[in-house]
Amino acid sequence: MPRNCNRETSPKENEIFLWRMDLPNKERRSPENGPRPCCSSLKMFLVALSFAYFAKALSGSYMKSTITQLERRFDIPSYLIGVIDGSFEMGNLLVIAFVSYFGAKLHRPKIIAIGCLLMSLGTFLIALPHFIIGRYKFETSIRSTVNSTSILSPCPVRSASVLSTGPSTSSVPSAGCEHESRLSMWIYVFLGNILRGIGETPVQPLGISYIDDHALEENAAFYIGCVQTISVIGPVCGYLLGSLCAKIYVDIGFVNMDSISITPGDARWVGAWWLGYLIAGFITLLSAVPFWFLPKSLPLPERRLAKYSPERTSFIKDSPLLEHKYQADEPANFLEMAKDFLPTLKSLLGNPVYFLYLCITIIQFNSLIGMVTYKPKYIEQHYGQSASKANFLMGVINIPAVALGMFSGGVIMKKFKLSIMGAAKFALGTSLLGYFLSLFFFAMGCENANVAGITRSYNGTESLYKVDSSLLATCNAGCQCPEANWDPVCGENGLTYVSPCLAGCRTSHGSGKDTVFEECSCVAGGNQTASVGQCNNRESCHRVFPYFLALSVITSFIISLGGTPGYMLLIRCIRPQLKSLALGFHTLTTRTLAGIPAPIYFGAIIDTTCLKWGHKKCGGRGACRIYNTTAYRIAYLGLTLGLRTASFFLCVLGLVVLRRHVQRQEHNALANGGTGAAAGELQALRKEENNSCNLDQCPRTTDYDPERETRL
Numbered sequence: 001m002p003r004n005c006n007r008e009t010s011p012k013e014n015e016i017f018l019w020r021m022d023l024p025n026k027e028r029r030s031p032e033n034g035p036r037p038c039c040s041s042l043k044m045f046l047v048a049l050s051f052a053y054f055a056k057a058l059s060g061s062y063m064k065s066t067i068t069q070l071e072r073r074f075d076i077p078s079y080l081i082g083v084i085d086g087s088f089e090m091g092n093l094l095v096i097a098f099v100s101y102f103g104a105k106l107h108r109p110k111i112i113a114i115g116c117l118l119m120s121l122g123t124f125l126i127a128l129p130h131f132i133i134g135r136y137k138f139e140t141s142i143r144s145t146v147n148s149t150s151i152l153s154p155c156p157v158r159s160a161s162v163l164s165t166g167p168s169t170s171s172v173p174s175a176g177c178e179h180e181s182r183l184s185m186w187i188y189v190f191l192g193n194i195l196r197g198i199g200e201t202p203v204q205p206l207g208i209s210y211i212d213d214h215a216l217e218e219n220a221a222f223y224i225g226c227v228q229t230i231s232v233i234g235p236v237c238g239y240l241l242g243s244l245c246a247k248i249y250v251d252i253g254f255v256n257m258d259s260i261s262i263t264p265g266d267a268r269w270v271g272a273w274w275l276g277y278l279i280a281g282f283i284t285l286l287s288a289v290p291f292w293f294l295p296k297s298l299p300l301p302e303r304r305l306a307k308y309s310p311e312r313t314s315f316i317k318d319s320p321l322l323e324h325k326y327q328a329d330e331p332a333n334f335l336e337m338a339k340d341f342l343p344t345l346k347s348l349l350g351n352p353v354y355f356l357y358l359c360i361t362i363i364q365f366n367s368l369i370g371m372v373t374y375k376p377k378y379i380e381q382h383y384g385q386s387a388s389k390a391n392f393l394m395g396v397i398n399i400p401a402v403a404l405g406m407f408s409g410g411v412i413m414k415k416f417k418l419s420i421m422g423a424a425k426f427a428l429g430t431s432l433l434g435y436f437l438s439l440f441f442f443a444m445g446c447e448n449a450n451v452a453g454i455t456r457s458y459n460g461t462e463s464l465y466k467v468d469s470s471l472l473a474t475c476n477a478g479c480q481c482p483e484a485n486w487d488p489v490c491g492e493n494g495l496t497y498v499s500p501c502l503a504g505c506r507t508s509h510g511s512g513k514d515t516v517f518e519e520c521s522c523v524a525g526g527n528q529t530a531s532v533g534q535c536n537n538r539e540s541c542h543r544v545f546p547y548f549l550a551l552s553v554i555t556s557f558i559i560s561l562g563g564t565p566g567y568m569l570l571i572r573c574i575r576p577q578l579k580s581l582a583l584g585f586h587t588l589t590t591r592t593l594a595g596i597p598a599p600i601y602f603g604a605i606i607d608t609t610c611l612k613w614g615h616k617k618c619g620g621r622g623a624c625r626i627y628n629t630t631a632y633r634i635a636y637l638g639l640t641l642g643l644r645t646a647s648f649f650l651c652v653l654g655l656v657v658l659r660r661h662v663q664r665q666e667h668n669a670l671a672n673g674g675t676g677a678a679a680g681e682l683q684a685l686r687k688e689e690n691n692s693c694n695l696d697q698c699p700r701t702t703d704y705d706p707e708r709e710t711r712l
Contacts, residue, residue, distance in 0.1 A: 042211070045109070046223060048290035049207045050230040052116055055287040056200050057234025058241070059123050059280035060088070061399075063193065065242025065391040068377055069273040073136060073250065074129075074186040075614060075622030078374075078606045082599030085373055087190045089595030091122075091197020096588045099201045101341055101581050108206040109294035116288035118199025123281035125192030129185035130274035136250050137617070138268040139485040140261055154500035154508055154517055155479035205584040208571075213297075213579075225410020225564045232403035239376075239395030241279065246271035246388035261512045261532055265386040267486065267625045268614075348582055353573040353661050356654040358589055360647050361566075364431075365594035367643035370602035371636075377606075378636055381627045382446050383545045384538050393549060401553045405560030413565050423569045424658055427562030428651050434559035435644050437551065441637050444548045446541040448629050449534060451488070451496045452503075454611050455628075458495075458522055475522035476504040484615040486625040490535035491523040498612070503530050573658070605635045 067081050099111065211223050249260060250270040262269050349355055375398075379390040409426075412418070418426060448455045453471040471483050481501035489500050497503035497520075504521030517530040574582045607624065609631040614622035 044290070045210060045294055046227060048109075048287075048294065049112075049203075049211070050227050051290070052112060052203050052207070052287045053227055053231030054234040054237075055116065055280075055284040056119060056203060057231050058238040059119065059196065059277070059284060061235035061238030062242050062276045062280050063088070063126075064373055065239050065246070065376060065387075065394070066271075066273040066276070067373070068380060068387050069246065069250075069271050070186070070189065071623040072268060072614075073270045073273065074184070074189075075616045076186060077610075077621065077624065078377075078603035079600055080186070080603070082373070082601070082603035084186060084190050084193060085599040086596040087193040088197040088200070089591035091194040091199075092201050092591045093197075093588065093596070094194075095198055096201045096205075096584050096591075099205070099584065101344070101584065107296045108202070108210050109291040109296070111202045112206055113288045113291035115199040115202040116284055116291070119196050120199070120281050120285040120288070122192045122195030122197075122199060123277050123284055125195060126189050127274040127277035127281070128192070129188045130250075133185050135254065136270055138262065138270075139487050139614075154503075154505040155476070155481070156501070204587060205580050208583055209580040221413045221564060221568045222410050224567065225407055225413075228564065228567075229403050229407040229410070232399055232406065236395045236399045236403075238276075238280070239391045239399065241276045243388045243392035243395060245273060245276045246386070246391060248272040248275065250274075258512060261515065263386075263513065263533065264388050265384075266533060267488075269387070271387065344578065344581060345585070348574065348578050348585065351574060352657050353654070354570075354582060356650060356657055357570055357573065358586060360650045360654060361586070362590055362593045363643055363647040363650070365590045366598045367640050367647070369594055370598040370643075371640045373599045374602055374606060374636065378632070382629050382633060383541050383548070384446075384449070384536065385545075397549055397553055398556050401557040402560045405557040406563045409561045409564035412561075413568060418565060419662075420569060420572050421659060421662055423565035423572075424655060427566040427569065428648075428655070430558050430562035431644075431651075432648065434555045435641065435648075437555045437558065438637075438641055440551055441548070442633070444544050444551070445633055446544065446629055447538060449496060449538065449626065450494065451498065451534075451612075451626060452491075452522065453498065454626065456495060459524065471498055471502050473522065476502050479504060486612065486614055488534045489517055489530040490533055491520065491530045492526040492528065493523055494535050494537050495523070496534045497522060497530065500530065505530060573661075602636075602639065605639060606632065609635055 063085065067085070070076070070084065071078065071081055207227075208224060211227070247264055248271055249255070249257060250272055252272055264271070376387065376390040376394055379385050379393065380387055385393075409430075412426070413423065416422070450456045452458045453473065458473040458475060472481070479501050481499060483498075483502070485499050487499040488496050489503055489505070490496055491503060500508070500517045500520070503517065503523060504519075505517035506519035506521075508515055508517045510516050513532055515532050518528065520528045520530050523530055570582065570586060571579055606627075609628045610624035610626070611628050612625045614625050616622045
């Protein structure tokens, strides 16, 4: 039965409620419960949320830094890595709408703590395959030690029967292949990342809405900017951790490192990818601890009440309905909340500003997620850098620029008190400027590596772009060479050969990385020798690479300037009581329609530029060994900037709709204003309360403020 909203309150009830609304800096002592815990403050929640953001960003960025390591370790193509990367968003998809809606009505800090525990468990699960899979074995024809008894020639003589049947195009599956192929180990990484996505779900929507509910309105943007800025330290540490682990061999401690003939710059190198996941999992586990000690809600700051008229302030303090809102101590009715879910969602999507904002961010997030996911790999493949160096540069150059841009955006909003239109124009302007600067990346090209039989003819004069075609030539026709292997050597003539056998080498001396091959019939001129590894003679790449880094920093900073204003636009274009659902549904749709598909189709398009595929031990296509760098650049940059181009057409429409929305709200405010503005506002609020006396039945009409919808 509905309670009477106009009933008289007892002196005891007034005492308790006035204590709850008291100044934050006074000693908080409940008439019933004694002193209030010292951790129940907004600042403590800001610290805890910042650490949780740091932990989830650390593990997320570390995942992206290990993309090439996972490709090589599990012998999978880029599109499958995209599926693994998108599994995080799949986990979000399972629960985010319900967590965002129901979680806002429950104990938000404790729900965030449970999410952090799940993230930690998922991160540990990702590292599990390393401990149950065998040692990493790569293709090589090099002796591990000088004392090796193997005297096999790099160029075994081809028999007459082999000459009649043609070249060897595939390798024979090795012993134990049937056992190893029963279960693909990358499935554990896939499932662990899904669990990470489920655990991360409550952190953002519940954390941001908690801050916006309890902070002063003029400070909310600054606080959110601070949290997001601190969270950017997570990717810095994540990429630096990825750089460190990429330098360490995957089986460190279990193999003799003197027997490893490859270097971190080799396409077969796999770093200690598992080590970083153990570290990230432990940090995420620690981030769950503070939230168990934080209260369900905080007292509303007195300055937030002071903006209302004395009559309205008095009414708020006398209202059991608003007391229920700010101090929601009663247990939630799940059945009533479930019935209200679909009407609330319909009301949210009926907001044209929110709907257009959603469409724009879906397109731009496709561009952003695809670009960030494969940027370290782009640096590796296009500019010839190692995975360790690519991750290091992402961590110390790109990510700090993003952090500075996001923080600066929050400061600009606070300093200039940008309106909702001002925030929209600022975000669009920075995005356009960053877009035009990004077009210069197309001019920073790099030539392909010179590989005999793939990008160059064996005499080194003709340019080729053959994809997995026959690598045999007259100079190595007498050798029985497995063409599927990738074991590159650098000829004395500066040309890279796929293997010592395909270089026509007859003998060798030395061991490990110091092996030198001799009598190589395909190496024209000189002593006909070849050394281990690819040739490093792409001078133009080294000259243009610093300019690429500088432009990357500038564009990252400019684009991220609009991040915080754009985020506040999302919050302020909806009714306050729909904040949690709006943030959660926004995260749900962007991750479903951008986070999941973008890495997959970016990876699939990148796979089309591969010139030489590796092969699994049990047969079948493995990871790519070398790409057509020109095609890679056009595909990667073209897709990234093409998506952003499409989003700008919707931005123009969004500005028009937003302007009309603001003008309509201002007209309504003037119509309800005048000399009796305070009385009219009080009357409207009382009417709103009388129409929704039962909060459980009408939760959408408890704290609507038309002015707050249109002003930041």
